[in-house]
Amino acid sequence: MQETEFIYVCCQRGAEPVLKAELEREHPELRLAFSRPGFVTFKLTTPYPKNFVLRSTFARAYGWSMGRCSGEEGDALSRQVVELIGNAAFDQMHVWERDAAVPGHAGFEPFPTELAQCAGDLLLSAVNEKRDRPLALNRMASPDQTVLDVVLVEPNQWWVGWHVAGTIPARWVGGVPPLVRDDEITSRAYYKLAEACAWSQFPLRKGDLVLELGSSPGGASEFLLEQGTSVFAVDPAPLDPEIAEHPKLMHLQMRSKDVRKKDVAGSRWLVADLNVAPNYTLDTVEDFVSNQHLHLRGMILTLKLTKWELAATLGECRERVKAWGFDIVKTRQLAFNRREVCLVAIRDRMDLRSQRR
Numbered sequence: 001m002q003e004t005e006f007i008y009v010c011c012q013r014g015a016e017p018v019l020k021a022e023l024e025r026e027h028p029e030l031r032l033a034f035s036r037p038g039f040v041t042f043k044l045t046t047p048y049p050k051n052f053v054l055r056s057t058f059a060r061a062y063g064w065s066m067g068r069c070s071g072e073e074g075d076a077l078s079r080q081v082v083e084l085i086g087n088a089a090f091d092q093m094h095v096w097e098r099d100a101a102v103p104g105h106a107g108f109e110p111f112p113t114e115l116a117q118c119a120g121d122l123l124l125s126a127v128n129e130k131r132d133r134p135l136a137l138n139r140m141a142s143p144d145q146t147v148l149d150v151v152l153v154e155p156n157q158w159w160v161g162w163h164v165a166g167t168i169p170a171r172w173v174g175g176v177p178p179l180v181r182d183d184e185i186t187s188r189a190y191y192k193l194a195e196a197c198a199w200s201q202f203p204l205r206k207g208d209l210v211l212e213l214g215s216s217p218g219g220a221s222e223f224l225l226e227q228g229t230s231v232f233a234v235d236p237a238p239l240d241p242e243i244a245e246h247p248k249l250m251h252l253q254m255r256s257k258d259v260r261k262k263d264v265a266g267s268r269w270l271v272a273d274l275n276v277a278p279n280y281t282l283d284t285v286e287d288f289v290s291n292q293h294l295h296l297r298g299m300i301l302t303l304k305l306t307k308w309e310l311a312a313t314l315g316e317c318r319e320r321v322k323a324w325g326f327d328i329v330k331t332r333q334l335a336f337n338r339r340e341v342c343l344v345a346i347r348d349r350m351d352l353r354s355q356r357r
């Protein structure tokens with residue numbers, strides 16, 4: 001596939017200003033070209049390698065932009081896409097719709113939409129007509145496969161691009177992990193933690209002991225218990241009864257600062273999702289990380305952006321956590337995050353290697 005002059009970036013709806021500010025800092029070679037809530041394109045002023053990776057917390061999915069197709073009829077739009085891509089070779093085709101709302105708002109979640117499925121079906125027959133090796137629709141890409149991307153920015157405006165699936169989220173359709181479940185979950189924190197673990201390949205293992213700060217009503221605990229871990233769940237608020245009664249969970253119904261560290265000694269991982277500003281979350285967590293009774297090997301923290309301006313302090317947050325002795329510290333605004341980001345820290349990168357194996 002041929003690199004182009006433009007790249008596209010998908011992000012959470014409303015996160016475009018912080019995404020632009022972040023890319024201006026981290027990638028001054030990019031020039032803003034086109035912007036809609038949740039979808040932005042940039043012009044390159046220096047060449048990028050075809051498998052480029054952006055230094056970004058807020059970019060959910062991105063790749064090379066080949067241009068847009070406009071029209072009222074799906075068939076005509078599909079033919080435009082076919083014309084645009086010509087004979088270029090792809091391994092996969094991902095078709096998704098720009099987020100209609102902020103995740104968690106009024107029941108919206110960034111799951112695959114019906115419109116994307118319909119458009120994808122139309123595209124599939126059009127694109128495969130002249131291909132020896134037919135493409136499948138919306139399968140998870142294998143590492144380093146080349147993916148044709150079609151983003152429905154509007155129902156009548158499809159943006160076409162491609163990317164190399166060089167990272168875990170780049171293998172998912174639109175950077176959203178395939179987490180759809182038919183049964184009900186205790187809270188949407190279930191999805192956040194599942195996504196955080198999948199994105200970071202967090203080395204959680206069956207039998208591990210996890211300390212969870214801010215656990216009510218219990219979606220994250222539900223995920224942890226499903227993984228076969230035991231949980232110290234700290235929250236003054238009650239847990240969903242099914243979670244609270246689980247034999248592998250102990251609810252410490254109190255504020256984090258009132259937990260006696262000796263009582264949670266043996267915890268290997270820490271998960272925190274407190275509805276307070278990032279600095280308070282980090283103060284609370286530091287109290288545990290620096291305690292002599294605890295030897296925490298990794299953490300998954302939700303940092304609430306109680307106002308968007310806090311996005312500019314994420315670099316300081318990462319530096320602060322690194323200074324506590326963590327080898328790997330990274331942030332991402334997860335597809336299932338609301339106005340918040342996820343920070344993952346791993347003390348020893350060898351833990352991550354053994355997980356990958």
Ligand SMILES: C[S@@+](CC[C@H](N)C(=O)[O-])C[C@H]1O[C@@H](n2cnc3c(N)ncnc32)[C@H](O)[C@@H]1O
Nearest residue numbers: 187189214215216217218219220255256274275
């Ligand atoms: C976003 S909710 C957590 C959702 C939860 N992780 C789940 O899986 O359903 C935030 C929780 O943090 C708790 N919280 C806030 N400050 C806290 C503190 N200092 N110690 C413990 N819990 C706290 C609140 O009571 C609230 O239940």
